[in-house]
Amino acid sequence: MWLVEDDASVPEELLCDYFEGIDDECTYGEIPDDDCPFVDLMHALNDLQFLDDQLRSFRWNLGQCIPNITLSSNEFSLLRKQRKIESLIIHTDVYCDDGVGSVDLVQFPDLRSLSWKGLNKYSDFECLKDCIRAHGNRLVSLTLDLVDWYRAKDIWTDGFRRQSDEAMPDNFLVQRIMNPEAEDEKVILQSLEYLDLSAISFENADIDMPVLFNTENLRTLKLRKCIGPLKWLELVSSSGKMTELKSFELVLTNSGPINTMKAICNFIERAPKLEILCLMLRRPINWESLISTICRCSSLTRLVMHSLADEGNQVLGGEGMPWPSGLERLLQDKQLACFGSSTPPGELASQLQVLQARPLCKLLHIRATGEAMLNMYYLNICHSSYQPFAIDKFAEWAFSADGLPKLTVLAWGDFSHEGHYSEYNVLLCRSETGYRRLNPSDISLWDLVNDNMDMLAACPFAELTDLLSDDYI
Incomplete structure (x- = not known):
């Protein structure tokens, strides 16, 4: 039986008031009151007539401004009587106006998992601070993506100066937001098991980080794409303690100091239970040291390796990775179940064909970035390393008697950002005549793909702000 209260229905004129001033992304003009965005959506959600405390999760993954009536604490909020929510996924537009999208996370005392991409206002950071203070010690999973650290810093600084004469912190996120003091005791995320940070700065904060985020x-x-994460990794390594990590992903888009690889290798060695390792690093890379370290990871079953040559080259970004010396030894010794690389299909085939013992991977991902896939699909522009039908030639060999004996699925393309480029990706499997595309009825094969989607989506090259422009190609 649904519980419906008289005040559950919200007048359309009130909904429109909430959306006044939002710019129309297509016309860049004011949206008329009688054409407010999300009004129909809000009414549809309201008509579902959820029971009090029925929902356990809520996802706003549209990449657009959150209507005030959705996650705010006012009396008309659609979630005001859903206090048992345990998981929230929020993906907002980083260019929302200050008066749009009020969010209150303190109202969810059972919150265990929070993912917020696109924090864009001073009030967003204050909301996050209040949430950490109220529920931080119970959070098990935390994902934060600021998209652009320097822009986020400027926004917070401007808002802070309007309200306080206190000295500016060296790192606002760590010192003011993530580590607020409650009754003279610092909040520690003691239950945290899953941490995903993008466009975050670790500068002037590394000492607090390992303890704050329960790193061990x-x-x-x-x-x-964080700023200065190596000092944090070094602090964890220098503690002399082993971590419980089973999955580690690191994307470095800037050239690091000469000891970059040493810091990464030392950190990997502190994770004896590591099963999944995903890396995208900027050249030059000391492959010998890295591969030697990875070979000693006794529990490793899935590996992703990408490299960046020219960050300004959108077609090559993360692609065209030359075959690292010693990688063939790693593939033979580790016998990985899943392997991902941005080595072009032709070069990858030539390297694998000379191995006496073929790798036994079940899932192989050859990545071309979404930008490259779009260029190939719409503009017929192919980089020399990614010629038309190159993946077909690779698949013909890989699924042959002379190919990869255990290969079950060959994935080609960019699986990042929750399937944003999915219509351009290719998934191939073995068939009686060689190979074919996956069919909807291939349940076990889709299970293999879905179970390893974290690996397929790892180390995204495109920024969140790039995704909207892709939609207009």
Whole structure:
């Protein structure tokens, strides 16, 4: 039986008031009151008539501004009586106006998992601070993506100066947001097992980081395009303690100091239970040291390796990785179940064909970035390393008697950003005549793909802000 209260229905004029001033992305003009965005959506959600405390998760993954009536604490919020929510996924537009999208996370005392991409206002950071103070010690999973650290810093600084004469912190996120003091005791995310940070700065904050984020007990750690993460990794390594990590992903888009690889290798060695390792590093890379370290990871079953040559080259970004010396030894010794690379299909085939013992991977991912896939699909522009039908030639060999004997699925393309480029990707499997595309009825094969989607989506090259422009190609 649905519980419906008289005040559950929200007048359309009130909904429109909430959306006044939002720019129309297509016309860049004011949206008329009688054509407010999301009004129909809000009414549809309201008509579902959820029971009080029925929902356990909520996802706003549209990449657009959150209507005030969705996650705010006012009396008309659609989630005001859903206090048992345990998981929230929020993906907002980083260019929302200050008056749009009020969010209150304190109202969800059972919150265990929070993913927020696109924090864009001073009020967003204050909301996050209040959430950490109220529920931080119970959070098991935390994902934060600021998209652009320097822009986020400027926004917070401007808002802070309007309200306070205090000295500016060296690192606002760590010192003011993630580590607020409650009754003179610092909040520690003691239950945290999954941590995914993008476009975060670790500068002037590395001493607090390992303890704050419960690093020694994390099961999954993802650091994507962050500023200065190596000092944090060094602190964890220098503690002399082993971590509980089973999955580690690191994306470095800037050339690091000469000791970059040493810091990465030392950190990997502190994770004896590591099963999944995903790396995208900027050249030059000391492959010998890295591969030697990976070979000693006794529990490793899935490996992704990408490299960046020219960050300004959108077609080559993360692609065209030359075959690292010693990789063939790693593939033979480790016998990985899943392997991902941005080595072009032709070069990858030539390297694998000379191996006496073929790798036994079940899932192989050859990545071309979404930008490259779009260029090939719409503009017929192919980089020399990614000629038309190159993946077909590779598949013909890989699924042959002379190919990869255990290969079950060959994935080609860019699986990042929750399938944003999915219509251009290719999934191939073995058939009686050689190979074919996966069919909807291939349940076990789709299970293999879905079970390894974290690996397929690892180390994204495109930024969140790039995705909208892709839609207009």
